[in-house]
Amino acid sequence: MSSTEIDPPTPKFLIKQGAEALVYRTTYLLPHIPALLKHRPSKQYRHPTLDARLTKHRCLSESRLLIRARSLRIPVPAVYFVDESRGEIFMEWISGSSVREVLDEVLAQEGGEAMVDRMMVKVGVAVGALHAADIVHGDLTTSNIMVRNGEGEGIVGFGEKEVVLVDFGLGTVSTQDEDKAVDLYVLERAFTSTHPKAEKLFHDVLKSYEQSYKGANVVLRRLQDVRMRGRKRSMIG
Amino acid sequence: MIALGLEGSANKLGVGLIRHTPGKPAEILSNIRHTFVSPPGEGFLPKDTAKHHRSWVVTLVKRSLKESGVKVKDIDCICYTKGPGMGAPLQSVAIAARTLSLLWGKPLVGVNHCVGHIEMGREITGANNPVVLYVSGGNTQVIAYAEQRYRIFGEALDIAVGNCLDRFARTLNISNDPAPGYNIEQMAKKGENLVELPYAVKGMDCSFSGILAVVDMMAAQLLSGNPKPLLTPEGELVTREDLCFSLQETVFAMLVEITERAMAHVGSDQVLIVGGVGCNERLQEMMGLMARDRGGSVYATDERFCIDNGIMIAHAGLLAYGTGFVTPLEESTCTQRFRTDEVLVKWRD
Known part of the structure; x- marks a missing residue:
């Protein structure tokens, strides 16, 4: 050649x-x-x-x-x-499934929440680290968080797998609590719209977010305001 | 069924008569309008606009009845714009509607102005379930229908796109006759150089005030030549036409982008443009190119239906009236703030 x-x-x-x-x-x-x-x-x-x-x-x-x-x-x-x-x-290339797919599959089972609590901690840590670096994702849905998994391994033992944040197309650098709170709000909406059981899981995400990011308190307080305001815009999907 | 529609949320006073016959397209019996045109460099003030509407409403209603040949006894309901819009002109028209209602003994139907635009656009174009871009002097919204509501997916976070264009027309001292936006469009056709303006899209929302501030500053520099003449990167002198061209290219690209994002989100390939800015042929052309790339199509209407008119109020009002909706006299108020998604759309599945 x-x-x-x-x-x-x-x-x-x-x-x-x-x-x-x-x-x-x-x-x-x-x-x-x-x-x-x-x-x-x-x-x-x-x-x-x-x-x-x-x-x-x-x-x-x-x-x-x-x-x-x-x-x-x-x-x-x-x-x-x-x-x-x-x-x-x-x-x-991140092989694996999105958190959304994992939740859809796991929450359909009896007691499925217990299988994903480790995963929720990892999501909270990842988002906390992102916000600590003043990076705002802009479209933080459960479809944009992947669980790294070997090709064709299926969804097994995902509690131990790495969580990866993807698609930063709408991302920005921002120090504003408002922007970070909106990130969390979008994620919360993604969780609650998936499954009723997912609401408690989001609570776990916030807990580990709080522990992994120093500025979390201010952002979480802001999240309260954003939730109140959220009704202003009715969005579906 | 026949409805009389009265519209006066901004500087146009519109009167329309429409007939609905089951199983047939709506029949437009009359659609007339009188516009309050302010002098170049000035906008229309609420007080003067209200005065204009008060002095013209009787003439227009009379003319509408005369040219259509409709008898008062044949009218089923009186529809008027409840909001959103400018307070004073809305009030004048609401008073006219109440007066006619009492005089003739006809029920009142309060109509959301935005829903009027959407329903008229759907009726005229035949677009069945499109993503709607509603762009005018007071509103900029990307809307899609779901579960008996017109839901707002994206909107302007500060001033409306039409307001941005209108105010720039004032900066350049362009005539407001027939409309400032129309005159900007004509000037933009002669523009060649694209100057760099901010581009402010955030997800499905956008913002126009920063763009207006920058293009206003450029216009000031261009008109005065201070501190130095305004030049393109190639060293050519920027013209007023170039600024109109650049402003249109930038804000319309933003509108098309947020519309495309909404289309991808809801999985629709139809787009309907309504509202006064929707008359702009460049916007229609850009939207058409986007829709074509997605394998879809764009629906737009001309100035008779894009620009505020009475017929759309009559049409949307009659649709609601057909489901049993009426506005009792004591509730026949108007409001400056009335969001599109507040209306329960009972006449659609």
Whole structure:
């Protein structure tokens, strides 16, 4: 094989189409290293200058947040490669299930809550660490928290598995209690809308959040206000 | 069934007559409007707008009856805008509606202005269950229907998009006739250079006041040439047309983005644009490009139905009246704050 020959590009499989980005499963550098590719395609409706500016800004901002979080040992996917002019981020492939999927499966069983209490502690610790680093997720739902699991292992013994925060597309750096409280509120809504039993579980999340983040008290007080206000906007889904 | 609709939540006074026949599309018998136009550089004040409505309402109702040939005895109910809108003009029209109700002995139906826009848009375009972008001088909302309510998914956090455009028209001293937004649109067609303005989208919400502040400062610099002439990065002189163009491109991109996010969220591929800003052809074009990429379509109406009118109030009011809804005289108030999701939409499944 001559050195100039390049391997054919790895096939990519579309796994999610959001409003802003397309998410693919592919590989990075070597065929056996799975990767997630997040691509923000150019939007035809936008002026090309504005489009390029927004794509570049959002790509860089998301990558920076991920890198900053990772350097502080907060569980997020590693960034492999960023091409901001094409709107592409290659990052670590997290195999496993989302917390939402785990809850759906576990809570359907009798006494299922007891099986996930360790997981709740980990979620609280991860979110606490994120907020301690002044990073606000912006869309902190149970679908955006993964439980790392081997390929095809199924949902077993997940209490011991690592919890990973994903999708920082709407994330920002903020020191404001309000923004952090809204993060928690969004997460609470995600929990309570999943299952009646999940409400108690969210309580466990908040407890470990409180223990792992010094500023938690102020944020939790703020969360009370946000809850009161939450009725202003009626959202579904 | 026939309804008379009276609208006057802002600077337009609208009177409309509509007929509903089961199994047939609604029939527009009359749809007339008179607009209070303020001088260039000025907005419309509540006091003057209310005075305008008071002095025109009798003429318009008479003309509406005359041109449609509808007899008072054939009218089933009087529909009026309960809110949201400017207090003083709303009150003048509510008083006119009450007077007609007592004079003719007809029941009153108070209508939510936003719901009026949505229902009229659906009726005219035939869009069945779209995500609705409601954009006007007073409102900016992304709405989707679920379980008998029009739910607000995203909205402006400060001023409405139309207010941002109107106020910029004042800064540039552009005529308010026929509408400031229309004149901005015409100028924007001649703009070529895109200047950088803030872009403020937060999830499904957006904000316009910061953009207005920046574009106002640019306009001040452009008009005075102080402290230095306003230039593009390529060194060309920025024109008034360029600023209109840049403002439209930026705020409309924000609107299309939040609409797309709502569509992805609820899994819909139809989008309906209503409200005065919805007349803007560039906004319709951008929305169309977005919808096409998602394999969907955009529905929009022209100025007869986009801009505030009486027929939409008559239409939405008659839909509610058909389910048995009436507003007793002692409750026939109006309110400046009346959220879209407060209305129980009994006429839909």
